[in-house]
Amino acid sequence: MEHAVAATPAWAVLAYLVSGVLFILSLRGLSSPESSQAGNRNGMIGMLIAVGTTLALHPTGLPLIIGAIAIGGGIGWVIAQRIQMTAMPELVAGFHSLVGMAAVLVGCAAYLNPAAFGIVDEAGAILAVSRVEMGLGVAIGAITFSGSIIAFLKLSGRMSGSPILLPGRHVLNLGTLVGILVLTGIFATDGTAALGQGPLLWIILGLSFLIGVTLIIPIGGADMPVVISMLNSYSGWAAAAMGFTLQNTAMIITGALVGSSGAILSYIMCRAMNRSFISVIAGGFGAEADAGGPKASGPAKSYKAGSADDAAFIMQNAESVIIVPGYGMAVSQAQHALREMGDLLKKEGVSVKYAIHPVAGRMPGHMNVLLAEANVPYDEVFELEDINSEFGQADVAFVIGANDVTNPLAKTDKSSPIYGMPILDVEKAKTVLFVKRSMGGVGYAGVDNPVFYSDNTMMLLADAKKMVENIVKGLNGGGH
């Protein structure tokens, strides 16, 4: 009996364990920016150990393998250097799809050559437990792949971000899911499948690719932070399932880490929108936004519009300004101009802080990265719960490209779709400067924001980047 995995030498088992521990430390390092670089290095060392150990155990076919690593590594390296920080959400979605596809390929390879993976019994049949792991691993991998491709297309604007609602999609999705599970059960018990024959695994694979698409297309743009976290989680579970097949501790530890990481991020994102995970997955949120919504179609309410010079004047004479960035800032790439504005204000003795809502942007932490890119020191950037009490004392709340996350209806209007969502209390500041492209559009939730029409609000209607650049000009002109 050839049982390659069981015969893994002790040193290799320990090496994989070390690499698993290093992966834990790599996430641990992210608890603060100071330790984060060291954490990332731990991750790289862990990966090096895992790959090195595997190559030492299986030193055949090396030229092709090294070629494959060089090709993939080169592509990855170039992408990482060139990618713009605003494109991070679609990059991460794209990377998720690759993990998913890699899991599918490994699962299929194990199915076709089970002896190499040490998952056969004396008669050469694939072990039943391995077939369960294989079926689940391939299914999760395929869902991760096709789901991430859809998320990538939506995030990069190659596909409309608005929900696509198929008739009877819940029945369709549930049916497909049950089908996948039932087929995996049959796959585990079927004698033909044990010998690596029959179409069962390929059917599971096909159905999983399909459900990945149908699961993600009904989910709208504003829910993307949840989707991307969820797919992050799936990619972890796919790696874990393959780790079970290979009895590899590095893969199992990593899979569990990544799986729980994605799940926690999904939970944080859902909580920040006061929505249940189920309702996000069910999709359709924001589908009516384009239809105008009942509140937006009423008689035009009056609001105060201001110019860049007005804004510059108000902020110059303020003592404290809190800047609230949102996805609109990312779209217009206004982060650099914004930092310049903040620097000029600080020179005038104004206290400048940034307030970040957890779901501002398209992925967890999106705004923080963009501000860091623009050289905003991270100790000027605050999370919602840390800064919300300060709006009451602030002279100016400068909202740029955010909308729903500042809407006080979330606190008062029980009928509102965003009711209960924790928001940034910008309306409590003495003056609210609200940068917005035009008065026409409402937020993703399709809800009008009463802050627009409040007496202490001045609307700055323009492209975010242009507006901030003009304010910078105004500050420079007035400063002399």
Add this chain to the structure above:
Amino acid sequence: MDFLSILSIFVLAVFVGYYVVWSVTPALHTPLMAVTNAISSVIIVGALIAAAAGAITEGGGLSQWLGLAGVVLASINIFGGFAVTRRMLAMYKKKDKKPAASK
């Protein structure tokens, strides 16, 4: 290793993951996703085994090529994921500090 030992490692690792991830500062959630992406590509281990074993098994050609394709995809992710994380983390700077180690 038997199935139960592996399951034990898995369950304990889920708990470790739970506590470690909650301790990650929200400001670093994007790098967290990028780095988890990179480490989940440890699935390359499976792809390497398939590519290596396929080269010496009779009739292992298809699984060898599947393995090699897996190695390419996982490598994109490993190099891309760690490099982009490094690039992002290098941007996080404190106030009033001399420009720290840039990328």
